[in-house]
Amino acid sequence: MNIGKSYISCFLLFCFLLFVLFVPTLAYAEPGWKWVGGDASPSGWVTVHGLADVNINGGQLNAKLYEADGVTLAQTLKGSINSGKVTIVRRVHDSDVGDETMRGTYAKQRHADSVGEAIIVQTQWGFAAITRTLQK
DSSP: OHHHHHHHHHHHHHHHHHHHHHHHHHOOSSSSSEEEEEETTTTEEEEEEEEEEEEEEEEETEEEETTTTTEEEEEEEEEEEEEEEEEEEEEEESSOOOOOOEEEEEEEEEEEEEEEEEEEEEOSSSSEEEEEEOOO
């Protein structure tokens, strides 16, 4: 089996599990961005999550992703959104990992009496998923 395909399969399984765990809570989410991210390592997945400060303006995306304590800046994302396609540069803070380009999607969808937004970006070795739900 190709190692790259193995990581992609693990990534897809991990995203599915996150979806199953977090979607039931989205209907009750406060207006604010939340995020989860993960990177493959030799010992397995390293995951982080927390609150996010996201600014989407004129097709430009700037996001500050904070650790679970809500204070420590974990990552920054800067890039663009065009027709639902996202291209960003991710910087992991307090790490020797350099900046990396990630690609993915932006979606906005109505759910009964709320509107959900999601930004999901990835590389071959990691991902970041940001979401929020607004009550109408």
